[in-house]
Amino acid sequence: MKIRHYIGLMLLFIVAFQSCKKDETQARLASNDAVKPAVFNLDKTNLSLSKDNANDTVLHLNIIQPDFGFQAAVTNVLQFGLKGDNFKTVKEVVIPSGRSAMGFTGYELNSYLLALGVPTGKASEFDVRLKSSINTKIAAVFSASASLKASPYASTSYLYAIGAYEDWVEANAESLISPTSDGIYTGIINFPEGKLTFKLTPERNWSNSYGETEPGKIVYNGGQDIKAPRTGNLELQVNTNTNTISYKDHSWGVIGSATPKGWDADTDMKYDNANQVWKLTVNLTAGAIKFRKNHDWGTNFGGANGSLVAGGGDIAVASAGTYDIVVDLNANTYTLTKK
Structure with missing residues (x-):
């Protein structure tokens, strides 16, 4: 009887301890007081973009990292949105892990802004902010927004599919084309039997690439090799705004x-x-x-x-x-x- 009583007390103590520990953790993660959003600044607020400065670094970003109240690996994403749209439509750019400073070329920035559907050859206004997160279970935090005014130019953008179908030779990679640099790329590739894997790159090299997290979903500088669903001539559509890829027969x-x-x-x-x-x-x-x-x-x-x-x-x-x-x-x- 004493043994049963002792075991019962021990079980009660363990349950109470775990409950208190769980409540304490939840309270700490849910406390908004402990979370400090990132602070950032752009070195320019007004830009004129053109093919002449496409290869120049036209905008610099500096970041003071967010503080979630405990040590954690933070993912920062720079969001571009239309002025006054409250970021209903955004173009997201992932900041490499640990980076507190970054520069953007005229070509890169032009592509980001055109993805929002703005006209070329005239100034449009944008809101810019940082989205910071540590995992999917904890809500992301957002920085204060900054204003940017810029005049995008008409351009064509490319992605390159380096893969098994052409024996992973960078120079032979087929190109996917975005005629208006709006982030939507299409191209047709013939995939032979047993050679379905590839990755997508902004240039014909491995400096940066898109991989696959699951069928139809891609991620910048991450993921596994992308795998086409079947052999033959397939038309690929890649949307770098939503990070998706789709296929249809086209021969x-x-x-x-x-x-x-x-x-x-x-x-x-x-x-x-x-x-x-x-x-x-x-x-x-x-x-x-x-x-x-x-x-x-x-x-x-x-x-x-x-x-x-x-x-x-x-x-x-x-x-x-x-x-x-x-x-x-x-x-x-x-x-x-x-x-």
């Missing part, structure tokens, strides 16, 4: 009596992202060809004399030989060049 092939597979199947072409044309070198016989999308007759082109016509007649191939084929779907033209 064009040549079919017809002059092709190696006849009218039974397509011979796929390869997309040249830089020039936005489809290319193929192939052995043809005398006969006829057409071009079609995604191995289906729903979208197909015929034509004559170098001009494409949607659903048009067969294109004649006069004699057998090895041909370079180029299809430009923007200009609705094709070339057949016998080698």
Whole structure:
């Protein structure tokens, strides 16, 4: 009886101790008095951006780190928002861990601001602040905001997909294009069997890159290799504003009596992202060809004399030989060049 009584008291003491300890921890983490947001300053408040200063460091950021009341690794994210929008729409830029100072080139800053959908060639006003967090269980804290006025310029931005499909050779990486530098990039890549992994880089080197945290989600300077969902020609859309990536089938092939597979199947072409044309070198016989999308007759082109016509007649191939084929779907033209 005494032993049971003793064990009961011990259990009661342990529960009470754990409860008090838990309450103490929660109170400490929930106390706003212990949290001091980051303080930052920008060395300029008014900027004129142009291609002439694209490679220059045009803006410097200095940070006094936040204090959460205890030692913790802090992630700081610089947020750009439209003036007076209360950061409903933001462009976020992750500050490398431990950095208290950072510079931005004209090209980088121009891309961040264009991602907010502002016009080019005229001044727009922005609010800028720092978001600081230590983990997902504790609410982030925000600095006071600063004002910035800048005139972005029209530009085209690129991401490069360095990966197994081209044997991880930086110089051979396909490019994804954002025509207005709004943070949304598209490109078409052919992924062979067993070569589906890649990473995305702002330049054709490994200084900075995007990796994958889960399918469809990417992160800057982190994550694992990104993996395409299947083989073949895929159109990639990368949104660096929401850090997402998506895929859809997008292929064009040549079919017809002059092709190696006849009218039974397509011979796929390869997309040249830089020039936005489809290319193929192939052995043809005398006969006829057409071009079609995604191995289906729903979208197909015929034509004559170098001009494409949607659903048009067969294109004649006069004699057998090895041909370079180029299809430009923007200009609705094709070339057949016998080698």
